[in-house]
Amino acid sequence: MINGSxxxxxxxxxxAGLKRYFHLGGSEVRALDGVDLRVARGEFVSIVGASxxxxxxxxxxxxxxxxxxxxxxxxxxxxLTTMSPGQLARYRAFEIGLIFQSFNLIAHQTALINVExxxxxxxxxxxxxxxxxxxxxxxxxLGDRLHHRPDDLSGxxxxxxxxxxxxxxxxxxxxxxxxxxxxxxxxxRAIIQVLAEWxxxxxxVILVTHNLDLARQHSQRxxxxxxxxxxxxxxxxxxxx
Ligand SMILES: Nc1ncnc2c1ncn2[C@@H]1O[C@H](COP(=O)(O)OP(=O)(O)OP(=O)(O)O)[C@@H](O)[C@H]1O
Ligand SMILES: [Mg+2]
Numbered sequence: 001m002i003n004g005s006x007x008x009x010x011x012x013x014x015x016a017g018l019k020r021y022f023h024l025g026g027s028e029v030r031a032l033d034g035v036d037l038r039v040a041r042g043e044f045v046s047i048v049g050a051s052x053x054x055x056x057x058x059x060x061x062x063x064x065x066x067x068x069x070x071x072x073x074x075x076x077x078x079x080l081t082t083m084s085p086g087q088l089a090r091y092r093a094f095e096i097g098l099i100f101q102s103f104n105l106i107a108h109q110t111a112l113i114n115v116e117x118x119x120x121x122x123x124x125x126x127x128x129x130x131x132x133x134x135x136x137x138x139x140x141x142l143g144d145r146l147h148h149r150p151d152d153l154s155g156x157x158x159x160x161x162x163x164x165x166x167x168x169x170x171x172x173x174x175x176x177x178x179x180x181x182x183x184x185x186x187x188x189r190a191i192i193q194v195l196a197e198w199x200x201x202x203x204x205v206i207l208v209t210h211n212l213d214l215a216r217q218h219s220q221r222x223x224x225x226x227x228x229x230x231x232x233x234x235x236x237x238x239x240x241x
Contacts, residue, residue, distance in 0.1 A: 011074070012173050012204045013062055014038045018071035019228075020057050031057040032068070033228035039173075039206060044199040045235070046207045046215035049225030055208040058225070059175050062206065063096050064088040076172060093121040097166030097174040101181035103158040105150040111137060111161045112146040118165045136164045140194060156187030163194055174198070174205045180214070192218050 020032040032054045039045055047055050060066040061073060064080050073080040077091055092098075105114045115133040124132070137146055140160045150158050159179060166174060176195060180188035188211060196218040199205050209215050215222055221235030 010041050010076070011038050012041050012043075012076060014074040015062075016072045016074075018058070018061065018073065019069045020054075020061060020066065021069045030228045032061070034071070035228075035230050037223070037230060039204060041204055042199070042202055043221060043235070044196065044205045044207070044219040045221045045223060046209055046219040047223045047225060048209060048212060048215060049231075053225040054228040055225055056177055057228075059177050059206065059208060062173070063098055063175050064092050094169070095172040097169065097171035099159075099162055099166050099174070099176040099179040101178040103150070103155075103162040103182075105158060105161055105165075107150055110147045110149055111142060111153065111157075111164075114150070114161055115165045115168050118169050122169060132168050133164070136168045137161070140164050154187075156183055156190065159183060159187065159191055160194070163191060167194075167198060170203075172204065174203060176205065176207045176209075178208055178210065180209065180211060188214060 015035055015037045018032055018035040018037070019030070022029040022031055035058060037058075047058070049055055057066070061068055064083070068081060071081075075091070075095070077095060080088065080091070083091065106117070109117070112130070112133055115137060116129045119129040119132065134143075134146060137143060140163060142157060142160055142164070145153060145157060150161070153161065159182070163179070174195065180191050183191065192207075192214045195205050195207065205219075207215065207219065221233070223230055223234075224232040
């Protein structure tokens with residue numbers, strides 16, 4: 001800014017030396033083995049890698065669902081590793097949208113209630129919760145499925161409800177772990193398209209996927225993990241080019 005120098009990129013999340021080791025029956029599994037990752041606001045990052053390479057372990061740490069063995073996770077809300085359980089719960093509720101391979105919907109509640117519940121912890125009033133939830137579900141083509149329960153929806157529709165639940169709070173960071181793993185080609189494309197559109201409006205997405213074609217098509221940056229390490233990064237972590 002001053003003297004023409006470019007402003008510091010604002011990282012939504014920045015890890016340094018991130019490690020997560022598991023100990024099982026006397027052996028050590030280095031699920032994450034020193035990951036330095038910077039994700040800038042507005043990026044769409046895809047992560048690929050063999051089964052067991054540490055992708056879910058990384059996403060769980062970024063979501064504040066797990067604690068690293070060592071290393072740091074800096075977010076715009078502060079250092080995750082030093083947050084109290086209450087602060088972490090708040091971070092997850094307000095800042096993180098999570099989408100998994102298994103849709104994780106509440107079976108006995110309607111699509112609408114499943115989405116509304118994401119706003120419950122945020123202190124949004126009932127009418128506003130309902131209005132925002134209907135708006136997002138309708139945008140995802142589920143306007144005529146609001147009162148269906150998950151069992152009465154197709155797999156693709158269930159995943160769209162899960163995406164709506166993550167989008168409705170407009171999180172700072174969307175973490176999607178194999179969100180298309182249980183879907184056919186058309187439904188997979190539709191889900192990634194929704195994430196891509198949200199990203200085009202400024203949202204930040206980290207997507208774990210085995211679908212290299214979809215990743216290449218929609219994300220600006222492709223990361224590859226192997227044995228707990230980041231072995232390639234097509235992007236620059238927010239540097240302007
Ligand atoms: N709770 C745990 N206890 C012990 N080992 C674990 C635990 N969670 C993960 N691991 C191990 O850590 C490694 C990384 O697992 P992770 O789930 O992150 O892989 P992944 O890249 O997501 O694989 P996939 O593509 O199959 O989902 C694996 O070897 C796994 O067995
Ligand atoms: Mg996984």
